[in-house]
Amino acid sequence: MSQTAVPDPRAAGAAPRGPAAAEPPSGRWPSRFWGDAQPPEGLAGVPTVRVLREKFPDALLAVADERGDLSLTLRKEDLLKVARTLRDHADLQYWMLQDVCGLDRSGLPGGDADRFHTVYHLYSPMKGKRVRLHVPLDGADPVVDSLTPLWASANWAEREAYDMYGIRFAGHPDLRRILCHQEFVGHPLRKDYPTDRRHMLSRTYSSFPGLPPDLPEGQTYSVMEGDVERVYINLGPSHPTTHGAFRIQARLDGEIMEETRSEVGYLHRCFEKMCEAHTFTQIIPFTDRLNYVSAFNNNVGYAMAVEKLLGLELPERAVAIRVVLMEFNRIMDHFVTIGANLVDLGALTNFWYAFRPREEIYELLEACCGARLTVSYGRIGGVAQDVPENFVAMAKRLNGRLPEFLGYIDKLITKNVIFQRRTRDVGILPKERALSYGWGGPMLRSTGVQLDVRRTHPYYGYDQLDWEVPVRQNGDVFDRYVIRMEEIRQSMKIIRQALERFPTGRHIVDDWTIALPPKNEVYTNIEALMAHFKLTMHGPQVPPGEVYSYTESPVGELGFYLVTDGGPKPHRLHCRAPGFYTFAAFDEMCKGAMLSDFVANLGSLAIIAGELDR
């Protein structure tokens, strides 16, 4: 892994860029594998399939092209060796295990024979390719080999699959619940678990089980180990620097953190179970509350998954609205991260500077949809309503004012000696480990990997805009700060270009089976009234299938894995939350670090509890 820059797919002639190729942004889904055209001989010629068929003739039970996603079904005995080949083979190089999730197939065709599946999403940053692995398991006693020896990201992800489905992973070092509390009974995402069956938690539990008795919140324990004193402390779950609900317990040797144990799930709001109980349209407000700092990006990320399944092409104006608002949301998210991180370091002034432009961006969002934080503005097929007439002028004026706010922080902080001493060489994770943990976004780019979904797998015409992907090499807190500041500037550049050629037309597709008819039609036209009723009561009719759709959220790759059975509600919707995989590496980053650096490091991760715990 000595080479760091990920090859630009445009260099291979995939998508020409520049004034000659300037077309209006389009929401068309490419009918090919992402970053890799399907060879003429079909799926058998795809390198991944070819290599696996050569090495393991019996391992592949099925090979499928699910709307552009390569999907392989494996025998569970072969999982570990197939995964090792996928990671290490020179033609494949799937270095990143993006996601692991369980799937209860009861109710789906063939779901009785193999009730549980584990589903893996792998990504090859050097080849720009993705693959999905399905491993069918026994319904009565689901056991599968753990992938923790190969990828660090498997640790937490497999714990989640165990928690939600009761799938056991053989060889996992620490297989216990992660999101639900310790006294929870059952596995909630199984189809036979009722949505609202609760279990009360009587007390809190220590993350260091060997510590007698369990460490209560807010107390400090000092334990003599031989003639050395070890102090156990709590950071969270109610701590001013956690900016959300999670808990870290640390064993200290003086000021050095010998070991930390992170505990999450303090905001597990059952997002995935709620999605299975609501129609496709009703899910949109739930997605808002994943990463509530940049809610619109989640709307779009989810809507893209459904649109991919529907094979929908968006109107140009809807795409442009989405791009402009997504970038404004990215700016907001970065401002919050920077502001909160600086507060924790004692630079309170910058918090006010960072929250001031947020209020101005809120005004723009309010003009569009009436809401500030949780906008619920995205819809399947576009956005809820058209932007106001003066939207372009408003957005341009706002975009012109942002450099001023950025300048305040820049002048106060970037060359500030105290800030540099607190953040340089703090919280370093090498890029090999970052890839293994499945990092993305500014966190990964600060370690020297130039990976951005908007550039490597462009959507919404990002490849036709002129912008850069900032990258730094050290991977410390300072680099993350610099990258976020630079990304704000790049987002402003994107917004400027998108506003220059802001198209006219519809804000949502003109299809009454997907988008609501206009109100005046509903009141005067029986067809429109029926369409309105059908859509409100049952939601859009989505064909059976499965897709994995992904966008670049401000935190990293935000993915939605959607399985449908043709009914009004999704059979399974799994959110691949970037913050979950970022935070999984936190214990490793803290090992041997100073306690005071903990605060600087934690603030720079941009962890949002709603997305972390879902």
Place this chain on the structure above:
Amino acid sequence: MAFLKFKDKRSPPGTLVPPGFENAADPGPRSELPPEAQPFRNSFLTTQLNYYVDWCRKNSLFPFPFATACCGIEFMAVAGSHYDISRFGAEVVRFSPRQSDLLVVAGTVVDKQAPILKTIYSQMPEPKWVIAMGVCASSGGFYRAYHVLQGIDEIIPVDVYVPGCPPTPEGLLHGILRLQDAIQKGETRIQREQALRARGLPAELPQAVITAEDLAKRKGAA
């Protein structure tokens, strides 16, 4: 203190302002400022101790933001310069429950978090008040799910519920103002309890705490 009389239009019961004292004659300048710049100098006000103490309490609330989710971001906006919670005397945000008297539960509280919220509430010194900010803290919101507390009043008593998902900053400010009104009138739960205790009576206000058995019973009824 004289400011109190002009700020609060409602005269507390028993207020006695002797005739002529509303515009007490100025005996002459004692400082550098001209007399017209200090109209309240040498004036005074009689009031009840309870009323005065409650007035002080309501105007110096020390909030503890138990910010778990989206509402926490809006709480930050309320604390920010644009909405400026300090206009209402509640800007000194404390992160230790032992230093605060207003618990603002901003965001969803899930079952895993419930014992922690209970601990934090019990660590706050009396008198203490609770604002449930947003529908999740008030009722569980649209998360009628296996891991979400259906409103924090299952475990701790609540004084003011602020609706919204999340509430607008104006909404939270309105909630704080309503709480201030109630504190001034001595009508909050904790004040009534204290008044009962002061008179040697048992404080028998119903505890808004629901046990696991209650929950099971409620489920069975439904």
